[in-house]
Amino acid sequence: MRLWESLIEERSAGRIQVEVFYQGELGGQQELFDQLVRGNIHMMITWPQTSYDERVGVNYIPYLVLGWDDAIAAFSPDGWVQELMAPIYEDIGLKYIGPFPEGFGGIATQNRYATNYDDAQGIKVRSQPVFPLPQTVNAMGFQAVPIDWAEVYTSLQTGVVDGDSSNVIYWDFEYFGDVLDYFVQSSHNFSSYSLLMSDRTWDDMDEADREIVLSAARQVIDKQFAEARAEDERWIKAAQDGGMEYVVPSDAEQLAWVERVRAEVWPLIEESLGREIMDVVRANAAVPGKAGAAGG
The missing domain is CATH 3.40.190.170 (Bacterial extracellular solute-binding protein, family 7)
Structure with missing residues (x-):
C-alpha cells in the first residue's frame, strides 16, 4: 500500500x-x-x-x-x-x-497430518467462513469448522480445532507456530x-x-x-528451521485431491455462481499434470 x-x-x-x-x-x-x-x-x-x-x-x-x-x-x-x-x-x-x-494455501495441523482423503478423516481444521472454502476442506476429507481469524489461536489451544486451512505458511507459522506441528502444501487455493x-x-x-x-x-x-x-519459499524455510514439518503430497495424492475437489465442489459453485462462469473456468483451468507442480 x-x-x-x-x-x-x-x-x-x-x-x-x-x-x-x-x-x-x-x-x-x-x-x-x-x-x-x-x-x-x-x-x-x-x-x-x-x-x-x-x-x-x-x-x-x-x-x-x-x-x-x-x-x-x-x-x-x-x-x-x-x-x-x-x-x-x-x-x-x-x-x-x-x-x-x-501464494498457495495449505493445511496446518498439530499432532498428526494428512495428505489424502482417508487419512484426513477425524481431523478438524478451521476454515475461513467464505464459500466454498469450508466445502473444499470437507471434500478433501477434513472436518471444516468455520471460525473468524481472531478466534483461531484460542480454538487451537482449547482443542476446538486441530489445525488451520487455506492460508499460506506465513500465517500459520508466524501466528500459530507454537501450537502447530505440520504444514501440508495441498495448494487447494491460490x-x-x-x-x-x-x-x-x-x-x-x-x-x-x-x-x-x-x-x-x-x-x-x-x-x-x-x-x-x-x-x-523464505517462510517455508523459516517454518522448517522453527520446528514445523513441511509436507508435500506425492503427485498421485495431489491429483486425487484435485479430482475429488473439482468433482464435488465445482458443481456446488456452479449452482451459486452460474453455469456461464463455470463454463469459462472449465474451459481455461489447467489440466492436472500439464501445468507444472502445484504448490508454493
Whole structure:
C-alpha cells in the first residue's frame, strides 16, 4: 500500500494525495467493503466479500490454478481470470484493478497430518467462513469448522480445532507456530487479495489520473508476483528451521485431491455462481499434470 501511495503521488507530482489506513483503523473487513462500495473509501486491498454478489466467489474457487506459472498467466492483465472477474466487480460498483497474490494455501495441523482423503478423516481444521472454502476442506476429507481469524489461536489451544486451512505458511507459522506441528502444501487455493477502487472515485477521475493509478498498481502487482514466490519459499524455510514439518503430497495424492475437489465442489459453485462462469473456468483451468507442480 505504501508503494502504491508513493508511486501515485510521485507520478502526479504530489497533486494526488493518498492516505493509507491499516487493519481495523476504520472498522471491520465487511464494514470497510460496504464503505468502498458506497464510495466513502476510495481504494482498498482486501479479500473481496461475497455479500453483494456471490460471483465474487470466483476468487475462492479451489484448484482454480495449479502452480505458480499457471497462476501468473491466469491472473496477468490479459489473463482469463482477470477478464472473468472485472465485469463482476463492475456490477457492484467497483473497479477491479488487479490481484495481489500471497501464494498457495495449505493445511496446518498439530499432532498428526494428512495428505489424502482417508487419512484426513477425524481431523478438524478451521476454515475461513467464505464459500466454498469450508466445502473444499470437507471434500478433501477434513472436518471444516468455520471460525473468524481472531478466534483461531484460542480454538487451537482449547482443542476446538486441530489445525488451520487455506492460508499460506506465513500465517500459520508466524501466528500459530507454537501450537502447530505440520504444514501440508495441498495448494487447494491460490491466496490472492484484490486491488479495488470505488466506481464513484474512478468515474470522477480524468484519463490521465486513471492511468497514473493503473500504472502504479501494475508496478505493485508485478513486484508482488515476482516476490511472492520467493517470500513464500523464505517462510517455508523459516517454518522448517522453527520446528514445523513441511509436507508435500506425492503427485498421485495431489491429483486425487484435485479430482475429488473439482468433482464435488465445482458443481456446488456452479449452482451459486452460474453455469456461464463455470463454463469459462472449465474451459481455461489447467489440466492436472500439464501445468507444472502445484504448490508454493
